[in-house]
Amino acid sequence: MFIFLLFFLLFAGNNAYAQSNLKVKTKYNYVLFLPKGYSEGSNRYPLVIYLHGGSQKGNDLNKVKAYGWPHLIDRGQEFGFIVAAPQCPEGKYWSTENWFDSLYMDLISKYRIDSSRIYLTGISMGGYGTYITAMDHPNEFAAIIPLCGGCNDTDTIRICDISRVPVWAFHGTADEKIPITETERVVNKLDQCNENIRFTRLEGIGHDLQFIYERKDVFDWLLLKKKQDVHAR
Template sequence: MRLTLFFTYVCFLILFSQVITLAQVRSKSREKYEYLLYLPKDYDASKAKYPLVIYLHGGSQTGSDLTKLKEYGPPYMVDKGHNYNFIIAAPQCPEGKFWSTDNWFDALYKELTTKYRIDKKRIYLTGVSMGGYGTWQTAVAYPKVFAAIAPLCGGCDDSTQICRIKRVPVWTIHGSADNVIPISQTERLVNRLEKCGGQVKFTRLENEGHGIQYYYEKNDIYDWLLTKQRK
């Protein structure tokens, strides 16, 4: 009973924290979040521009210790020695905050595109759980930045602005048995995007719960993202 109440409380906090408009994002003070960075092994020997994947972690990895990000997701795969042909940036959200608390994206985007050779037509965003919420919300706030997004088990309480990303390809994944963030959060967004002509791919994982971060151990998400290019 206590565990169920805890999950309900966590879900409520995430939902409440994500109610945010574009104007609110832009009006927030800009904050610089620390991040892990992965560069392809041939980056120094090449003069080419590379795609960028920005990854947003879940609620259990907030804080000021970047090593926590290596527990799962793309940073975990990099730590295990996997090589990718794109740049990965994984910012860390401070403890006690959500991805919607501060305007962290402007500072990150400016630093990455200034310091590194990034193909601005191939910038992608993905995240899981709290990071899934952050993926939806950040894309809504910056619809002209991303070539595609892939939110996992997230949501977005933003019915008035979700159609801002109707031209951004979306692949969203959610477990039907998720008792932390109900799959209805994703279903609602998919339905709204489809009604306004959005490009949505929805993978419903039957009988799976909240722990679907293992999807980052496959190449499917990365392969799909990299096929998209912002026009």
């Protein structure tokens, strides 16, 4: 009886701890871009979720188009995938709340998305958000591309939660806003558990890595990745 009671107390305590650490689910507004010809057929398309940097926070979705894939598409460049770009509210970070579940359910209920080809990328604050969101939802992404991001000490401990997710990280050696050591620390941890990790050091480049989204080899690499095991939600 004592052993049973002890087991119950331990289970209840651990469950309470887990529940206390669950992020509150919330819904963020987002900008959506559909590929040319989407309305003319029935094909399912890859989905790229793009996380902006700190200066695009707020409630004005036009700010999200300041740079990155949203900027390129808004200026007329075409890509063969769907792009969803949520906006983080002022006073919060991508790690503050569980915005992903609401966004995911909204997107798959409205659009023809290939659930085996969902990708995540972000720059600066969005680079941090890319790591964190992938760790919180490791079974959802076929690949991620974090730019000039990182993780805090607590999150770095659980970085191997994304051991099965292909990662291509970028960081400039001359970045004065977020030092390259932030990415190096994450990559060093991932090297121990993830065989599909790439890290590109951009010699002499600072914090502005928007040009990465114009590189054909980057989205070619991304779109070649497909989840081997699609987990039903």
